[in-house]
Amino acid sequence: MNALELKNITKSFGFNTILKNVSLEVNLGEFLVLVGPSGCGKSTLLRIISGLESSSTGEVFIGGKNITLVEPQNRDIAMVFQSYALYPHMSVYENMEFSLKIRKLPPVEIRNRIHEIADLLQMTPLLQRKPKDLSGGQRQRVSLGRALARRAPVILFDEPLSNLDAHLRQQMRIEIKKIHQIFKSTIIYVTHDQTEAMTMGDRIAVLNKGQIEQIDSPFNIYHSPKNIFVANFIGTPEMNLLNGEMRNNYFVHKDFDFNISKDISSHDVVLGIRPENITLSENQGIAGTVQFFENLGPNGLLHVHTGNEVIKLFIQGQNIPKINDKVFLNVDQSKLKLFDKKSGSLIQ
Amino acid sequence: MILFKKLHTFVFLCVSMIIFSNNAMANTTIQLWHQMIYSHREVLKKVVDDFEAKHPTIKVQVTYRETEELRSAFQSSSMGGSGPELIYGPSDQVGPFATMNLIRPLDNLIPIEEQKKFDPLALVKFNQKTYMIGNTVGNFLMLIYNKKLVPNPPKTLEELIKIGQSLTKDFNGDGKIDQFGFAFNFTEPFFFVPWIDGFGDHFMTEKNQPNLNSKAMISAFGLMRDFRDKYKIIPKECDYEMANSLFKEGKAGMIINGDWSWGDYKSAKIDFGIARFPLINSTNLWPAPLVGTTGYSVNANIEDPLKLKDTLELLNFLTSKETQLIFTKEVSTYPSRFEARLDPLVINNDILKEASKIMEVGKPMPVVPEVRAVWDSLRGQYQSVLAGSATPEQAAQKAQEEALKQIQSMNEELTPGPTLYLVWLLFAAILGFLLFYIATRIKKFLKDFKGANKFPYLMMAPAFISIFSVIIYPFFYNLALSFSNFSLKTFNNWTLIGLHHYQSVIVDPKFYEVFLKTIIWTISNVFFHVSIGVLLAVIIEQVMPKKNLWRTLLIIPWAVPQYITALTWRGMFNQEYGPINIFLQEYLKLSPIQWLSQPWTTFSACVITNVWLGFPFMMIVALGGLQSISPDLYESAKMDGANAWQRFKHITWPMLQPVIRPAALLGAIWTFNTLNVIWLVSNSGEPADQTHILVSYVYKAAFNLYRYGYAAALSMIIFIILIVMSLVVNKINKESKESNS
Structure with missing residues (x-):
């Protein structure tokens, strides 16, 4: 009961x-x-x-x-x-x-x-x-x-x-x-x-x-x-939400694109990825410029500017890029979420 | 800077105005204080303007004051050695003023031959000396009849009763009389005393002593009771306003009223005639209305012979035949000079002609101060007869005894007693206290004042001066009076006599009776004020929509002037026509209550009126308190399972305490000290002085019977009672606060 x-x-x-x-x-x-x-x-x-x-x-x-x-x-x-x-x-x-x-x-x-x-x-x-x-x-x-x-x-x-x-x-x-x-x-x-x-x-x-x-x-x-609402509301800092569209297994953003090996029927989508699921990489991934660094103690939150968007990610350790440094971001494909832009609901 | 310039200009203007006006002004300024009604005032202004035109060296300053205010203002200013040169007022102020030596005899100033030209009724004498000259006679009662209902006025009492009975009717058969034959303010002695003369005696002796225990008095008492109970031609309860409105609405065929009411009836479009009181058949005598005058008296303080001469000049002018006729023409007054009465203006006026016939049987209004004591004791006993609590014989005897007793206490001239030493001791103690406790402060103040703090002290001075003059000085003056023999007789040379008045208050059983009533009065009032106030506040705050509307509506009783409310309630308590008795009869099927003629019902009526007047204050206080209680607490209490009553008991009531307690203490002091309601609803303590609380009792002692010393002592006792009461209440509050926290 x-x-x-x-x-x-x-x-x-x-x-x-x-x-x-x-x-x-x-x-x-x-x-x-x-x-x-x-x-x-x-x-x-x-x-x-x-x-x-x-x-x-x-x-x-x-x-x-x-x-x-x-x-x-x-x-x-x-x-x-x-x-x-x-x-x-x-x-x-x-x-x-x-x-x-x-x-x-x-x-x-x-x-x-x-x-x-x-x-x-x-x-x-x-x-x-x-x-x-x-x-x-x-x-x-x-x-x-x-x-x-x-x-x-x-x-x-x-x-x-x-x-x-x-x-x-x-x-x-x-x-x-x-x-x-x-x-x-x-x-x-x-x-x-x-x-x-x-x-x-x-x-x-x-x-x-x-x-x-x-x-x-x-x-x-x-x-x-x-x-999208729940994704955005829950979690501090909030999930990164990137507007884009799907073309042949590719998520295409204005400033970048990458392959998603998923079969998606929607066209206009929002890609969601939490800051802890993005890592910095040497030379491949989404290119951007460091805009700001929030020191949270055990780790830090890096704000990276990519064209029109600001993507946030957690980093740890001593090697913190300086402001205006060029960096590349690697997204953990298994953790990303795709939402239908129109209805806002999760696709996959 | 600009401000200073403006101030400078202003001062300059004022000074130059004074200089200018002094130059342009006459050599003498004569002040005239009067209490004429509005229409008469207009005529007076014309007459005075005329006088000034004829006497360019004399300037007359005319000041209007309401009768009682005129009396007290003249009293205090003349005692201070100044006051107006001429005062115009009713004849009964002559007695007190002459006793206090505030006005001078006119016999040396106005030759006897000149005096003989006036109706003796207009020459107001006291102790065989003339103190006032009236320019008109009147102020007397008569029978006024509505010609529509009574074509010919009754000549005799028998006729009056017959006409009265034929006119007293219940048109719709509901058991209530719709039209009365006769109506008048019969509970008031002034309306009653003319009848005594009809039975062959007067209520005062030639020597101005009370003559109340007479056969004529007993018969007159009986007649009044019979009018009501046997012949049933007058309403059961009837005060002045009620009689007046019955007559104006055509619901009463005849009324006894004075010449002052004519204008009122004219404007109510009543076709009325006037006549003598009816002849009493058994004695073949006419009842004798008291005829008064309003006239001029001269201030005793005028010392400048020139000023006195000019004052007499003005007095002569104001009482001259010409002036009297102007008044007759404009406002229909009956002139006091015989020669003026021969004028066609008077001869051709039917009403004045009839009035003069009525006055022929009139008696002069007594002017001795003792008359107040006579009225007072007569009123009480007369009303006991009407209430059925005394027989006419008992009442007549008791009225006489009481009148003599009151006159004795009014006239007693007390001499210093052995307790005077105690008073000096007390004064010494007060002085010692001041020296020891305040002297150091005064020293500090002087040092401070000379030093840097002069300006702040100067800024505080107005407040200090007003507090000193309206609180501190009157308090000590009252304290001194309470130990003195200050009364009518010792007005100018009072001395301290000791604790006499305190002793007489303490041994007087009447004091304890009134004190007990005051306590009952205070407790019952405060109880109902708080309970009704809080109840309504809770209903408004928690139940009603449109809070502001209800709040405004319920404040109205508080916003209406007290005396209007008090008189309205008095009307509502009328035995026959008051809505309260109608409600009791129609809806509750109870028998009507004689609210205003029995002691305890009158007292209850006063309490009800005062509850009505007082609950809005508590309601406002409680509303303020309620608004400071967070709504969360009620929600929390609901969640805790408390129902509406439990929420009130455990949340609202305890949380209102901090605001209600001080308000209730304040309310208790106000209620303890409230005069208006008791005085107006019970018509100054009726029936028979049974409805008094301490303050109304003091008021009566001081202002009706001139026993100032006694009244001062009594008010000091009230003051002490209130102090003790506040201390006790504060202590209780403090204790409960401490036990709470």
């Missing part, structure tokens, strides 16, 4: 359609990440699951039960907000206690649960403090703890880490993932940060303009993007 199922969810505000016919199934205990650019509808989708927003059409099922018309307070879903939404007049303990008290759990049980979570999240010393006396990271922990203490079968995360600095964010990513492994709750996690999506999700659903472009494991999303 699925933990959660969405059937044909559509949401419009006036003439503005935010979600178009979205269907989705989330397995029990799965960590699903909804990722997409701003305005793609991912937060709206999450709010429809939570019940804070109602869908225009479509249905929501939790554990096989249709809860489309059920009020949020009766859905038994926990949620972690981007702003943390801690109750400022209550202590950390009271914040965590609130939902349990509302649900009339026995006091002993409430105390045990809170202390268990507080130990886990290392916030026992904070229990008597008010939210205003906590740092951003601590507040995030409390907000997380509050959701966990509920032991709700489904926990929703609405961009929970976006207010934290890079270092904390990384820490919390790991922590949330660890907690998921302990509690095995079903988690739906919204983010616009594809690194977060890649590192945390069991599966990732990429949303664009109110539709799910692809839903798959992080590995597949990265290595087998279904279309």
Whole structure:
């Protein structure tokens, strides 16, 4: 049985359609990440699951039960907000206690649960403090703890880490993932940060303009993007996308061409190749001029100018070409992706 | 630079204007303060212009002031040794002014032969001396009848009752009277006292003492009650405005009202006639309306003989036959000079002719200050009779006792007592405090002022001066008054007497009764202000579409001037016609409540009115507070499983506390100190002074009964109560804040 199922969810505000016919199934205990650019509808989708927003059409099922018309307070879903939404007049303990008290759990049980979570999240010393006396990271922990203490079968995360600095964010990513492994709750996690999506999700659903472009494991999303949008959106730095056309097994670009031993029927194509799949070569391949070098620490990103395009590739080691040096680029044929220019979908 | 030049030009202009106007101006300037209504003011201006043309050396400055303001402004300016040379106002201000020596007797200034040319009603005497000359007589009550309904006015009481009964009708059979035979402001003693004379006695003796415990009084009490309960020819509850509008709408055949109302009825197109009060059959006597005058008095402070001469010149001109006739012609006043009454302008005026016949049976309006005490005690007891809580006999006896008691306390001249030493001790303590704690600061200030910070101090000076003059000085002046014998009799030579007034406040059981009422008043008001305010704010903020529209609509009660709201609510509480009772009867099938004639219902009416006036403030405060609560919190609470009530209880209410608490404390102080609503809705404490809170009680003591020292002591006590209250509330707030954090 699925933990959660969405059937044909559509949401419009006036003439503005935010979600178009979205269907989705989330397995029990799965960590699903909804990722997409701003305005793609991912937060709206999450709010429809939570019940804070109602869908225009479509249905929501939790554990096989249709809860489309059920009020949020009766859905038994926990949620972690981007702003943390801690109750400022209550202590950390009271914040965590609130939902349990509302649900009339026995006091002993409430105390045990809170202390268990507080130990886990290392916030026992904070229990008597008010939210205003906590740092951003601590507040995030409390907000997380509050959701966990509920032991709700489904926990929703609405961009929970976006207010934290890079270092904390990384820490919390790991922590949330660890907690998921302990509690095995079903988690739906919204983010616009594809690194977060890649590192945390069991599966990732990429949303664009109110539709799910692809839903798959992080590995597949990265290595087998279904279309140009997913290819471009996932991965830092993004995939190199080169416009060109196919002529007799040859990919012909304005400035260069090379043989692709694949039988392609399309004419206008976009060739996609990730930066790590391009290497520098001595004297053959695509010719270009070095434009810029980004030092990323363990490796570096070289920007190479080839006529009208800029191709990015990772390089390692000491021999870094200088700016304006002439270089040749070798493409790993087995890794390149071809997309139909018109439909944007993967050809091969 | 430019600014300086402009300033320079401005100063130059001002100075030259003063010099120029001084040169061009007359030798004497006479100030005249008056309270004439608009149409009369126009005539006065013409007359004064005429006077100035004839007397080029005299300049007259005319200033209009509303009656009560005229009274207080004249009082304070004359006490300070200045004030206008001439003051024009109603005759009843003569008593207090003469007692305080603010106006001078006119007998030495105007020869007796000249005085004899005036109607004695227009020569206002106090202690056998004339203090005011009226240029008109009037201000008296009469029977006014609608000729359409009453072709011939009733001559006798029997006729009045008969006509009244035949006209009092319920046209549509709904059990409510649609047309009354008779209507007047019968709960007000001024409208009641003429009847007493019809039964053979006057409410004051020749010696200006109260004469309330008389057989005539008992009969008159009975008659008023019978008009309402036995003959049923007047409405059950009827104040001035209601009687007036019934008559103007043709829904009342007869009314008792004064000459001032004629214009009103003319413009309402009522074909009316005037007549005497009806003859009382059993005694064969006419009820006697009080006839007053409005006239001129001369300031006691004029010392320059030339100025006095010019003032008298103006006084003579203003009361001359010619001037009186101009007023008669323009605004139909009845002249006070006998010779002016022979003029065709008067003789041919039917209304004035009838008016003079009515005045023949009138009695002069008493001018002694004691009359206030008489009105006051009469009002209370009279209303007890009407409310059914006292028999006429009991009420007459009690009214007399109370009047004597009030006159005694009004006139008591207290002498310094043994507690005076305590007062000096207190003053010494205050002085010591100032010396020890403020002296060092003053020293620092002086040093600072001489040094670099002169300019900032100068910039602060206006604020400091205004705070000093409107808060600090009045406070200490009030403190001094509270230890003094300041009253009507000791106006010019009051001294400190000690703690007398504090003692009398503390032993007075009435004080504790009023204090208890004040506490009930404050708590119930603040409770409803906060609960209704917060409820509406939550509904507007969280439920209603078009928030701004609702917010604006609900602020309206706050934006409307308080007195309009208070009087409107007073009308709504009317026993027969008030929408509130109509609602109770029609929709809830309850019996009507006599809102304004029973103590606790009147008190409730005041609370309801004040709740209506006060909730918008709390609503605005709560709306502000609500807007600062992040919507995320409600969403979070929803996700936590909280329903609407739990969200209110656990999120909204606790988060509103920081704004609601100070607002509620402020509201409590305002409510504790609010005078308007109690005063206007209960018509200054009706019934029988049962509806008072401390401030209205103080107000009454100070301004109705001239007991300034007593009132000052009482207000100091109120001040202390409020200080203690604020300290306690602050402490509670602080404690709960500390326990929260």
